[in-house]
Amino acid sequence: MNICIFCSANSNLPTEYFDRTxxxxxWMGANGHTLVFGGCNLGMMECVAEAVHNAKGMTVGVVPSIVEKGGKVSEHVDVKILCDNLSDRKDLMIQRSDVIIALPGGVxxxxxxxxxxxxxxxGYHxxxxxxxxxxxxxxxxxxxxDDLKAHGVLRAGFDDTLKVAQSLDEIAGFIG
Known part of the structure; x- marks a missing residue:
């Protein structure tokens, strides 16, 4: 399965975030899953890429030109896909993924x-x-x-699209 990871590129985060990442x-590498990520060599992005790579898994980095020009591409990228900007990056990451996991991150x-x-x-996907x-x-x-749901502004099926996992076992259960 191609698993997209959205996460922070910051390094000054709690140790628990990095341990769980x-x-x-x-787990992804050991189970033959492919990582699709932003291709950066910083923070949790680098952490997950290194872990997948070390477990003999495949990594696909979708790298904006500004990241490449800045020399911030992870050495753990097996397949590098260059793009122009963050919008292109998102589109390509979503297209190449079967499921998305969001780790701690910012805007x-x-x-x-x-x-x-x-x-x-x-209905796009x-x-x-x-x-x-x-x-x-x-x-x-x-x-x-939950507040948006209570106000009736979330469409039917939202609970099928968004899941919350407290552990790796729960993630594995959602991925099936």
Whole structure:
């Protein structure tokens, strides 16, 4: 399965985030899953790519030209796909993936998550997004989405598209 990972490129994050990311990457590689990610050599992006690579898995990095020009491409990218900008990156990552897992991340990760969810809500695809709720990171987002649901502004089927996992075992269960 091609698993897209959206996550932070920051390094100054809690150790737990990196430990769980490394565990996820090792599981992906050991189970023959391919990582599709932003191709960057920073933060959690580099962590998951290294873990997949070390577990003999395949990695596909979708790399914007600004990242390549800046010398920030991960050495753990097996297949490099160059693109012009972040919009192209998102589109290519989504196209090449069967499922998306969102690890802790900032506004870029939120943008990526909501792009996938919005497209699914109007029928462009039926790909699932799994929020990996490491250390309760996504709790406030989950509460906001529950509030939107209570206000009736989320379409039917939203709960089938977005799942929340507290552990690697739950992720494995969602992926099937």
């Amino acid at each position: 490394r565990e996820l990457g090792a 870029g990760t939120l943008d990526e998550i909501f792009t996938v969810l919005a497209a699914a809500s109007i 039926n790909k699932r997004v799994i929020l990996y709720n490491i250390g309760g990171f996504w709790n406030s987002l989950i509460a906001m989405l």
